[in-house]
Amino acid sequence: MKFAVIVFPGSNCDVDMYHAIADELGEEVEYVWHDEDNLDRFDAILLPGGFSYGDYLRSGAIARFSKVMAAVKQAAEAGKPVLGVCNGFQILLEAGLLPGAMRRNQGLKFICRPVRLTVENNETMFTSAYEKGEVITIPIAHGEGNYYCDEQTLKRLIENRQIVFRYHGENPNGSLADIAGIVNERGNVLGMMPHPERAVDALLGSADGLKLFRSIVNYWRETHVVTA
Amino acid sequence: MYKVKVYVTLRESVLDPQGTAVKGALHSLSYTEVKDVRIGKFMELVIEESGRDINELVREMCEKLLANPVIEDYRYEIEEAVAR
Numbered sequence: 001m002k003f004a005v006i007v008f009p010g011s012n013c014d015v016d017m018y019h020a021i022a023d024e025l026g027e028e029v030e031y032v033w034h035d036e037d038n039l040d041r042f043d044a045i046l047l048p049g050g051f052s053y054g055d056y057l058r059s060g061a062i063a064r065f066s067k068v069m070a071a072v073k074q075a076a077e078a079g080k081p082v083l084g085v086c087n088g089f090q091i092l093l094e095a096g097l098l099p100g101a102m103r104r105n106q107g108l109k110f111i112c113r114p115v116r117l118t119v120e121n122n123e124t125m126f127t128s129a130y131e132k133g134e135v136i137t138i139p140i141a142h143g144e145g146n147y148y149c150d151e152q153t154l155k156r157l158i159e160n161r162q163i164v165f166r167y168h169g170e171n172p173n174g175s176l177a178d179i180a181g182i183v184n185e186r187g188n189v190l191g192m193m194p195h196p197e198r199a200v201d202a203l204l205g206s207a208d209g210l211k212l213f214r215s216i217v218n219y220w221r222e223t224h225v226v227t228a
Numbered sequence: 229m230y231k232v233k234v235y236v237t238l239r240e241s242v243l244d245p246q247g248t249a250v251k252g253a254l255h256s257l258s259y260t261e262v263k264d265v266r267i268g269k270f271m272e273l274v275i276e277e278s279g280r281d282i283n284e285l286v287r288e289m290c291e292k293l294l295a296n297p298v299i300e301d302y303r304y305e306i307e308e309a310v311a312r
Contacts, residue, residue: 057269058296065293094296101298103238104245148242148299174245 008052047088060090089191100149106174125219136208237268
């Protein structure tokens with residue numbers, strides 16, 4: 001299975017993402033610069049965290065117009081797994097691949113620490129390796145993770161089980177309905193503020209993020225590898 | 229040449245954490261008459277005559293990039309700059 005890590009000017013979690021896939025998962029992975037226009041050779045697309053284009057105007061607002069985003073849209077339409085973490089999530093929102101928008105954290109501070117999450121939906125291609133309702137620990141690092149959408153959208157998210165992760169216990173940023181991560185209706189585009197790529201080894205404080213990447217690989221094997 | 233001033237603010241229905249903090253600061257300075265503070269962005273654009281309707285052009289740019297219609301409202305003022 002081959003992963004793409006999209007790199008924008010200002011991305012800074014691309015190396016962690018690459019490490020998670022190459023070293024912890026042992027799968028193929030390649031960096032893709034934002035001006036490429038073809039992602040056909042990849043099976044899954046990862047949009048890493050960081051501060052693309054300096055977060056000027058709004059987080060993700062400028063990155064969404066880069067060349068590679070047309071190809072990311074195509075990959076999403078083709079049903080390939082697309083994962084956006086932190087700034088990657090913000091880009092997916094700005095691009096309209098996921099509904100809603102991010103506001104500044106309620107407490108106005110940039111928060112960088114491990115948080116606990118509940119796996120609300122373990123029947124997605126990103127979460128099948130988790131137990132339903134499993135509580136996991138994954139770090140966050142953001143100043144704008146205060147998720148917002150209108151009431152109708154929230155109702156739809158709940159009805160379609162699109163809320164995949166919620167903050168457990170305490171909500172660090174004021175996000176609506178404690179939302180930490182959502183998928184699109186089809187279930188192949190996941191955006192989340194916590195950083196699973198920073199939680200892939202007990203040495204880092206948690207290996208709870210690993211199951212997310214394993215789920216993607218399992219999904220791909222089940223759908224693409226014919227067993228003899 | 230047009231000079232266009234664009235103002236972007238969070239929608240009324242969206243809580244503005246920065247505005248709330250500034251309101252609290254003003255209250256602590258005893259400006260208790262302040263009932264609400266909304267913080268937004270101010271942008272100045274200089275736009276060349278291109279044959280396109282200037283209002284249409286500015287609205288398009290606001291909706292595509294300058295504001296995020298999910299959480300933000302925008303308004304703008306157009307001034308025709310004097311040709312040199």
